[in-house]
Structures are given as C-alpha cells and as structure tokens.
Amino acid sequence: GAVVSQHPSWVICKSGTSVKIECRSLDFQATTMFWYRQFPKQSLMLMATSNEGSKATYEQGVEKDKFLINHASLTLSTLTVTSAHPEDSSFYICSASGGAQDLYEQYFGPGTRLTVT
Amino acid sequence: QQQVKQSPQSLIVQKGGISIINCAYENTAFDYFPWYQQFPGKGPALLIAIRPDVSEKKEGRFTISFNKSAKQFSLHIMDSQPGDSATYFCAALIQGAQKLVFGQGTRLTINP
Numbered sequence: 001g002a003v004v005s006q007h008p009s010w011v012i013c014k015s016g017t018s019v020k021i022e023c024r025s026l027d028f029q030a031t032t033m034f035w036y037r038q039f040p041k042q043s044l045m046l047m048a049t050s051n052e053g054s055k056a057t058y059e060q061g062v063e064k065d066k067f068l069i070n071h072a073s074l075t076l077s078t079l080t081v082t083s084a085h086p087e088d089s090s091f092y093i094c095s096a097s098g099g100a101q102d103l104y105e106q107y108f109g110p111g112t113r114l115t116v117t
Numbered sequence: 118q119q120q121v122k123q124s125p126q127s128l129i130v131q132k133g134g135i136s137i138i139n140c141a142y143e144n145t146a147f148d149y150f151p152w153y154q155q156f157p158g159k160g161p162a163l164l165i166a167i168r169p170d171v172s173e174k175k176e177g178r179f180t181i182s183f184n185k186s187a188k189q190f191s192l193h194i195m196d197s198q199p200g201d202s203a204t205y206f207c208a209a210l211i212q213g214a215q216k217l218v219f220g221q222g223t224r225l226t227i228n229p
Contacts, residue, residue: 006160032215043206043219044161093160097215105151106217108160 003027004096006109013084013116020080021112023094029074030096034106035067038091050077074098084116119144121209123220131228136194138223140207143188147209147218152181152192155204155222164205165192197227 003026013019023033032051036044048064050056050071058064066088068080077096081088091113095106123140130136140150149168153161167174167181167190174181180193194201207220 004160034217041222041224043222046216049216091158095160105163105166106215108153108162111158111160113158 002107004107004109006112010113018082023077025075025096031098033077034095035079036093086116089116121218121220127224129226130197136197139191140220141189146211149210153206199227199229202227
C-alpha cells in the first residue's frame with residue numbers, strides 16, 4: 001500500500017516552454033502533497049506543500065508564479081514549471097501523506113527528471 | 118535550529134560489515150525521525166523510523182539508535198550487502214507541522 005506515482009519519469013523541453021508533472025497517490029487519499037527538488041548529489045529541498053482544495057504554501061525563495069501547483073483532488077497534484085530555463089533542470093520528487101497507516105508519514109514518488117535545453 | 122546534520126558524507130564498508138550513519142538535530146520539537154534510502158534516479162523510500170519515546174528500533178538488518186539527551190540518532194546496517202549501496206537520508210519532523218527536514222545525505226558503498 002501507499003504507492004505514489006509520477007508522470008512523466010523524464011522530460012526534455014526547450015527553454016521558454018512550460019512543462020507539467022503529475023503526482024498521483026494510487027491507493028490512498030492524500031490530504032497533503034509535497035513537491036521537492038533535488039540537484040545531483042544533494043539533499044531534497046522542499047519547494048511547496050499543498051492541501052487538497054487549497055492554495056499551495058511555498059517555501060522561501062521558491063517563485064510561486066514560476067512553479068504552479070494544483071492539488072485539485074485527494075489523489076492528484078500537478079507541478080507546472082512555466083517559462084522553463086536551463087537552471088530549472090533538476091530532479092523533481094513529490095510525496096504524499098494521509099495514508100491509513102500513519103497520517104504524517106510521507107510516501108515518495110519515483111521522481112521526474114527535467115532537462116531544459 | 119531547523120537543521121539536521123548528517124555524517125559522514127560518504128562511507129565505504131566491506132560486505133558483511135556494519136554501516137553506521139549519524140545525525141544530529143537542535144530543535145527539540147522534532148518528534149518523528151525517519152530514515153530514507155535512495156537509489157540513483159529514484160525517489161526516496163522509507164527504511165525505518167523512530168519516535169523519541171524509544172531509544173532503539175530494529176527492523177531486520179536495520180537499527181535506529183536514538184539519544185534524546187544528546188539530540189542524536191543513528192542508523193546501523195548489520196551484515197551490509199552490495200545491494201545496500203545507495204544514498205541514505207535522515208530526516209526529522211514535527212508531526213503537527215508535517216514538514217520533513219532532511220540531512221545532507223550519506224553515499225554508502227558496500228564493497229563485495
């Protein structure tokens with residue numbers, strides 16, 4: 001149980017375009033979803049926290065107009081990187097909490113590798 | 118105060134040996150301490166977690182030791198295997214706040 005999927009697993013886009021990443025909780029209702037960013041050989045950096053039906057809460061230094069987060073249902077959250085630039089190239093990982101076993105445990109998706117050319 | 122400091126940055130252990138990774142924190146409000154294992158190109162996976170009301174938790178070859186007074190906790194991997202080669206992250210959480218604070222990560226290599 002407590003499986004989280006992400007789509008796509010990797011994406012290449014041209015500079016200036018937008019790209020959407022989906023995060024789904026497959027077997028539980030995720031009251032809260034989190035989006036992280038991870039650069040090579042570094043730790044996970046929390047970008048934002050979203051609760052279903054509410055606006056996302058962004059961490060300091062994360063541009064909310066650039067990284068649009070939508071959490072429209074209890075099983076789906078999306079991250080849209082708008083007007084992507086090469087410096088946005090990174091590994092984006094979502095997590096979800098609200099599973100039956102432990103309300104606060106976060107279950108992580110497999111990640112999405114974004115390359116902006 | 119929100120930091121979790123993890124050491125060592127990298128670790129090489131012989132097959133069958135014990136791998137030990139340490140973490141320290143400052144914020145006494147943290148009340149949940151998970152460890153995650155991450156393979157290259159994959160998301161982190163929960164390995165084992167502990168709450169501060171116990172000093173040790175063991176699951177198979179993995180053990181967390183927790184020292185509340187020292188504000189330190191560590192992961193021990195017994196009988197380390199090449200398949201354990203991965204990056205390990207400790208983390209801390211204030212359950213009411215839900216926000217995980219991650220350590221810097223330890224790249225573990227188990228030599229056959």
